[in-house]
Amino acid sequence: MSQRVTRRQFLNYSLMGVGSFMAAGIAMPLGRFALDPVFKGGAAGNMITTSVKTSEITQVPSKVDFKFEQKDGWYTSEVTEFAWVYKEGDNIVALSPTCKHLGCTVNWAGDDSHPDQFFCPCHNGRYKKNGKNIPGTPPLAPLDQYKVGEKGGMLTIGKKHPNELVK
Structure with missing residues (x-):
């Protein structure tokens, strides 16, 4: 049926x-x-290994290049950035080279009249060695700081964060 x-x-x-x-x-x-x-x-790791040995880092800030892959939509590119790295006692400090005023690149000892400071050539901005902005100059905030570490005797650099050296 x-x-x-x-x-x-x-x-x-x-x-x-x-x-x-x-x-x-x-x-x-x-x-x-x-x-x-x-x-x-998950990310393979947040820290990027550089080509600089931690034993070679001195008390004078030096430019350390590092590369990472950046993905924008479907496009992946390799980006090269750098940080100003130096030793403060037993600690390694890595500071961002980006000025907090207008985003220009700061240089260590870039101004002859202030040899022990970071100098921003865009508007004569200055920072102390620890990244603190000097009053009376254009920057309104200290330089950002990178997370640092060591892997196999080589310097590793992580994410950027607000400066913890300046109180």
Whole structure:
């Protein structure tokens, strides 16, 4: 015995099927968005190993280059940046070269009249060795600091954070 499907049942089944596909089409991207952090792979490590040995770092700030991969959408590029690195006692300090006034690059001993300071050539901004902005010059905040470490005798540089040396 075969049961016949009435028009009303057919319409009900059809609308339920189409409605289910539409609901799934909306719910799948929303679910993926909500669960994306779970599916995202962890970083291989936050610290970037440089080519500088920690034993070679002195008390005079020196320029240390480091490279990392940056992903913008689908495009991946290798970015080269640098930090001003020096030893303060047993601690290694790495400061950002970006001026807090307008984002220009600061240089160590860049001004002959102030040889032991960082100098920003854009607007004659100056910073002390620890990155503290000198009052009366354009920068309104100290230079940022990088997290530093050591791996196999080589200097490693991590993320940038607000300067902790300046109180």
